[in-house]
Amino acid sequence: MQVLLVEDDPSLGRSLQKGLRESGALCNWSSDGLTGHDEAMTQWADVIVLDLLLPDLPGLELLKQIRSEGLRTPVLILSAQGSVDERVTGLQHGADDYMVKPFAFAELLARLQALTRRKMEVPPQRHQAGPLSLDLTVRRVTREGKEIDLTPTEFSVLEFLMRHQGQVVTRRMLCEHLWQADWEGVTNVVEVHVSRLRAKIDRGFNGPLLQTIRGRGYRLKSTGESSSPG
Amino acid sequence: MTSVAKVAFVFPIRSVRLRIALWNTIAVSAAVIIALITLRQTVHWALLNEIDQVLSEDGAEVRLVVAELATDGLEAIGEELSRKAAGHKQHRWFVRLLGADNEAAWSSQSGPDDEIPQSLPLAATPSTVGNCRTLSGMLPTNSLGLTQFQIGASLDQFHDDVVVVDRLVLIIVAVMICLAPLFGFWLAGLATRRLEEMTATAASLHPSEMTERLPHRGIGDEFDQLAVTFNDLLDRLAAFLEERRNFLADAAHELRTPLAAIRSTSEVTLAEDRPEGVYRGVLEQIIEDCEALEVLVNQVLLLSEAVAFEGKSGIESVPWSDVIRKSIDMFAGVAEARDIRITCSTDSTINVLGSRRHLSQVSNNLIDNAIKYTQPGGRIDITTLRDHKSGAAVLKINDDGLGISAADLPRIFDRFFRADRARHRDSTHGTGLGLCICKSIIEAHRGTISCESELGIGSRFIVTLPISKTNQR
Numbered sequence: 001m002q003v004l005l006v007e008d009d010p011s012l013g014r015s016l017q018k019g020l021r022e023s024g025a026l027c028n029w030s031s032d033g034l035t036g037h038d039e040a041m042t043q044w045a046d047v048i049v050l051d052l053l054l055p056d057l058p059g060l061e062l063l064k065q066i067r068s069e070g071l072r073t074p075v076l077i078l079s080a081q082g083s084v085d086e087r088v089t090g091l092q093h094g095a096d097d098y099m100v101k102p103f104a105f106a107e108l109l110a111r112l113q114a115l116t117r118r119k120m121e122v123p124p125q126r127h128q129a130g131p132l133s134l135d136l137t138v139r140r141v142t143r144e145g146k147e148i149d150l151t152p153t154e155f156s157v158l159e160f161l162m163r164h165q166g167q168v169v170t171r172r173m174l175c176e177h178l179w180q181a182d183w184e185g186v187t188n189v190v191e192v193h194v195s196r197l198r199a200k201i202d203r204g205f206n207g208p209l210l211q212t213i214r215g216r217g218y219r220l221k222s223t224g225e226s227s228s229p230g
Numbered sequence: 231m232t233s234v235a236k237v238a239f240v241f242p243i244r245s246v247r248l249r250i251a252l253w254n255t256i257a258v259s260a261a262v263i264i265a266l267i268t269l270r271q272t273v274h275w276a277l278l279n280e281i282d283q284v285l286s287e288d289g290a291e292v293r294l295v296v297a298e299l300a301t302d303g304l305e306a307i308g309e310e311l312s313r314k315a316a317g318h319k320q321h322r323w324f325v326r327l328l329g330a331d332n333e334a335a336w337s338s339q340s341g342p343d344d345e346i347p348q349s350l351p352l353a354a355t356p357s358t359v360g361n362c363r364t365l366s367g368m369l370p371t372n373s374l375g376l377t378q379f380q381i382g383a384s385l386d387q388f389h390d391d392v393v394v395v396d397r398l399v400l401i402i403v404a405v406m407i408c409l410a411p412l413f414g415f416w417l418a419g420l421a422t423r424r425l426e427e428m429t430a431t432a433a434s435l436h437p438s439e440m441t442e443r444l445p446h447r448g449i450g451d452e453f454d455q456l457a458v459t460f461n462d463l464l465d466r467l468a469a470f471l472e473e474r475r476n477f478l479a480d481a482a483h484e485l486r487t488p489l490a491a492i493r494s495t496s497e498v499t500l501a502e503d504r505p506e507g508v509y510r511g512v513l514e515q516i517i518e519d520c521e522a523l524e525v526l527v528n529q530v531l532l533l534s535e536a537v538a539f540e541g542k543s544g545i546e547s548v549p550w551s552d553v554i555r556k557s558i559d560m561f562a563g564v565a566e567a568r569d570i571r572i573t574c575s576t577d578s579t580i581n582v583l584g585s586r587r588h589l590s591q592v593s594n595n596l597i598d599n600a601i602k603y604t605q606p607g608g609r610i611d612i613t614t615l616r617d618h619k620s621g622a623a624v625l626k627i628n629d630d631g632l633g634i635s636a637a638d639l640p641r642i643f644d645r646f647f648r649a650d651r652a653r654h655r656d657s658t659h660g661t662g663l664g665l666c667i668c669k670s671i672i673e674a675h676r677g678t679i680s681c682e683s684e685l686g687i688g689s690r691f692i693v694t695l696p697i698s699k700t701n702q703r
Binding site: 084214 | 513514515516517518520521522523524525527528529531532535556559560561563564566567585587590591594595598601602661664
């Protein structure tokens with residue numbers, strides 16, 4: 001994945017570039033609007049991450065220009081301005097997604113992957129993560145051939161984790177997936193469902209699959225990872 | 231500090247003062263002209279009436295003279311009448327007596343005979359002929375064969391009087407037309423001077439020093455009312471600004487604690503070399519602290535959004551019960567894990583007008599709150615209903631939890647207020663903004679929110695919202 005990052009804050013820009021590179025993406029970083037515009041028009045990118053408050057050329061202006069010049073690359077706006085009106089304006093100017101600072105890096109990564117995923121790709125009806133398999137058509141979950149009985153919420157959580165297997169999934173992402181709502185409160189409404197899910201898919205089996213990453217979220221081990229016994 | 235009022239120059243033609251003066255001139259002039267014309271006409275009529283009065287008395291006298299002296303012959307009558315005519319010489323009074331053939335049998339010498347036609351209409355009322363006022367009438371039957379008399383007097387004196395009156399009227403009108411604008415301008419100046427004072431004071435006001443107020447004399451006139459209204463507005467603005475300032479200070483204060491935690495954790499960790507696992511732990515701790523900061527910042531933003539919510543986009547007819555059921559769904563897992571039973575009875579026909587996102591924040595916060603303060607084994611009852619009396623949508627959330635002490639109850643909607651009971655519980659204490667956000671959002675939706683509670687028995691939160699008339703779904 002080739003990412004063009006247009007962000008004027010040096011600290012945030014550096015850490016994003018580092019994070020993206022470490023997660024296997026190629027990342028070009030421009031720290032002002034005009035350079036960003038030139039980069040966008042001359043260098044290939046799969047996705048553009050765009051800040052709105054930029055020196056030289058405001059982000060919205062840049063977006064308008066590249067869209068009028070015919071560039072169709074998906075754009076994710078990353079801004080500290082997050083009111084409904086501002087989001088709507090951003091999306092209306094041709095952005096494909098909008099994230100408000102501060103944000104979880106895992107979520108940014110997941111959203112970038114979602115944006116670059118080929119449009120026509122049909123979501124698979126079966127997911128496999130190591131010994132765990134989930135069939136959407138019959139809503140059946142098995143581990144090592146043993147059928148596991150899940151509530152609809154737990155099933156939904158597992159489906160989301162399997163779709164993002166190997167990646168960190170934040171509480172917020174799960175909350176939006178489950179209830180289409182952003183719950184900003186302190187109460188962890190997701191934790192209880194994840195705990196139960198873990199109890200069902202990991203207890204009595206060899207090697208835990210569902211990990212809690214402190215301070216960040218949850219992660220389901222992907223097929224490739226060896227589930228170390230213990 | 232004296233600040234010079236910067237008042238925009240008002241082009242004279244548009245100034246209130248000039249307009250008042252102009253209208254005043256028009257009104258005063260019209261009134262004066264109408265009054266004077268009426269007066270002139272009245273004087274005219276009164277003068278003429280007086281002449282007529284005299285003429286009819288004279289007519290009666292002529293008749294008496296003819297009746298009395300007919301036997302003494304025409305000369306005796308003539309002598310008598312001539313004497314009378316001589317007495318009224320300055321009026322050029324005259325009398326003429328006509329015979330049966332309508333020929334003048336006798337006439338006084340002073341009369342302008344040639345001007346007076348021989349035959350005058352017989353009329354009870356006098357009429358004007360030429361420059362004379364004349365009256366004619368029948369004479370009583372007499373031996374001399376006289377049938378009619380004609381008397382008259384010159385109108386010269388009358389015309390002179392009328393000219394004097396007219397001249398006077400014209401002079402007064404001219405003076406008034408000259409004086410009215412000047413006087414009007416002066417009066418309007420008196421009236422608008424206080425306006426100018428107010429403008430100057432208002433122009434010198436500065437948002438950072440909202441202490442100055444418009445002066446008022448306490449006599450309760452329109453200017454006082456304006457000043458009082460304006461001062462009320464200033465009071466509200468000052469209170470609002472004060473509130474904003476406090477809010478900013480409170481928010482900054484609340485941000486300080488997690489920032490201090492992050493900083494000291496990092497500094498302490500860096501002070502010595504530590505095994506790698508410790509660094510990892512610290513970084514995870516920092517992410518958690520940042521999350522708390524994010525929640526706080528987002529809630530502060532939400533609060534400021536809710537206050538300025540009215541008239542914004544995103545207003546729709548929201549199915550209230552859907553919103554609540556979704557919140558219940560979201561918290562069902564947490565409630566179950568704590569062994570709290572949530573029962574719910576909702577009226578799915580109720581729609582309220584507002585922002586779905588904000589309204590779901592309210593129900594989320596209230597349900598979260600109820601769960602937080604309910605002990606395991608407790609229950610929460612959620613009801614929505616239509617209050618037919620007030621036409622409002624009512625949401626009631628009852629819990630049988632810890633309850634709120636009477637001392638804390640009035641303050642639970644204050645921002646950053648956390649009742650002590652919150653600290654008894656583990657890490658679930660929040661930002662102290664939840665209920666404050668609820669109140670702001672509900673009030674921006676023109677609704678009300680209240681709480682009844684008793685320590686140890688439970689709490690009941692009641693939210694009312696105006697029902698939306700349009701059913702979009």
